[in-house]
Amino acid sequence: SQTIHQWPATLVQPVGSPLSLECTVEGTSNPNLYWYRQAAGRGLQLLFYSVGIGQISSEVPQNLSASRPQDRQFILSSKKLLLSDSGFYLCAWSGTTSNQPQHFGDGTRLSIL
Amino acid sequence: QKEVEQNSGPLSVPEGAIASLNCTYSDRGSQSFFWYRQYSGKSPELIMSIYSNGDKEDGRFTAQLNKASQYVSLLIRDSQPSDSATYLCAAYNYGQNFVFGPGTRLSVLP
Numbered sequence: 001s002q003t004i005h006q007w008p009a010t011l012v013q014p015v016g017s018p019l020s021l022e023c024t025v026e027g028t029s030n031p032n033l034y035w036y037r038q039a040a041g042r043g044l045q046l047l048f049y050s051v052g053i054g055q056i057s058s059e060v061p062q063n064l065s066a067s068r069p070q071d072r073q074f075i076l077s078s079k080k081l082l083l084s085d086s087g088f089y090l091c092a093w094s095g096t097t098s099n100q101p102q103h104f105g106d107g108t109r110l111s112i113l
Numbered sequence: 114q115k116e117v118e119q120n121s122g123p124l125s126v127p128e129g130a131i132a133s134l135n136c137t138y139s140d141r142g143s144q145s146f147f148w149y150r151q152y153s154g155k156s157p158e159l160i161m162s163i164y165s166n167g168d169k170e171d172g173r174f175t176a177q178l179n180k181a182s183q184y185v186s187l188l189i190r191d192s193q194p195s196d197s198a199t200y201l202c203a204a205y206n207y208g209q210n211f212v213f214g215p216g217t218r219l220s221v222l223p
Contacts, residue, residue: 034211043215044157044201059210090156098207099145099164104156 006105023091117214136202
């Protein structure tokens with residue numbers, strides 16, 4: 001069966017510091033991968049998605065970036081965090097054929113001080 | 114812009130009652146629809162998928178889809194306090210991205 005791992009679970013960072021969140025998927029090949037952010041009490045905001053290694057599409061211009069160095073690895077990064085980057089970051093994967101849902105990791109709660 | 118709309122709630126129902134959650138979508142080309150449950154502080158968990166018009170039942174959950182009206186609903190029978198959560202509706206048009214609604218907060222009162 002497929003599993004998705006996301007870490008760390010919680011992160012507290014000062015403004016201006018760098019960020020690296022990692023997500024890996026097991027049990028499937030060539031998944032579509034997604035990064036979402038969810039502010040407290042709000043809906044899901046799609047940040048990036050990837051359909052293959054090195055292929056990244058950005059939905060929202062901001063100081064975040066994403067990379068997919070391996071088929072089942074998706075990384076969210078920032079060189080300098082802003083206060084507004086606080087939130088709940090979720091990685092998700094889906095199959096590439098039609099009608100397949102997204103499955104989410106446990107998320108990372110990021111607090112910027 | 115493609116949108117999925119849901120009442121934000123909170124929707125409060127007594128224990129044992131039927132909870133009815135509704136969702137409308139703007140992209141008429143959407144082919145797949147999903148309901149997720151999200152407990153406070155946790156990630157969304159898939160509970161139902163529906164692809165064809167009509168009803169689909171899974172245990173206490175029934176999803177209903179009406180593509181002509183661009184309407185999806187989720188019924189929860191015999192609601193339990195453990196069903197208290199935010200329910201997210203998502204629509205998917207193949208080749209494009211999933212579109213999630215803002216979620217409806219459900220509170221089941223013991």
